[in-house]
Amino acid sequence: MQQLNFPSYSFRFKNSENKVSIFDEIRKKFIILTPEEWVRQHVVRFLLEEKKIPKSLINVEKVLFVNGLRKRYDVVVFNSDGSINILVECKAPEVKIAQATFDQIARYNMTMNATLLMVSNGLNHYFCQMDYENEKYHFLPDLPQYKTN
Template sequence: MNKFKLKNKLKTFNGKRYVFCLIRKKYYLLTKEELVRQKIIYYLIKNRGYKVQEIYVEFNSTFYNIKNRLDILVIKKNRPFLIVECKSPEVKISSKSFDQIMKYYLRFKSQYLVLTNGIKTIIFEFKNDGIEFLKQIPKNF
């Protein structure tokens, strides 16, 4: 990912830092996970060509009576296209992370899944003959 420029996207209130979300159009507490989420959003829009209106952040869903909240869901042509699960940089990408995003896949059947902690990013695509690991998030076409 390219450098994420926080200039003009940060503000401080009562001694706490907040970051502006391009999708939700408001400021959120600047946690380490939120920074990772905002970097991915910025990357999707600025470097991969995704449109703001295609991206949903902290998308609430219920599957088998279990409530979930996806970090990022991209919808294209009225279908789930890409799911991103963001973790704080201190959280290692593990089988637990993989299990979490696979539950989202079972619910939404998106073509692409992305797991990231801002340091390590795993991108995979579901195809008829299995899963293919990718080096970068696909461009919007």
């Protein structure tokens, strides 16, 4: 798999029926390794190891409904009170991060109401702080470190 713009992490892999799978620590199972999954697993490790977010607050690939349509978010980080701290959208490295990607995460966030947004294709990462009062968002240079309440 392609080298990504994250620190180097070690992953567990397995090969079955000529398909490589990667172990997802959050879902506690092997997932077929696609380019987008490679990015998703790096994001999860980044949140766990660099931002020190407890594993119990991270959720991966769950269904949400947006305007009555069934969608799946990539990664969500909850606050200890159950509200959503970070909503993450992952794309494969060959997918350019464009306005459509920000529109997608904005649509998801209309349902989720996250405090922070992260968009990554593994090579480029964008972080936003939501400002619901003024109906806009502010780009950040990085995600803040996790703090216990």
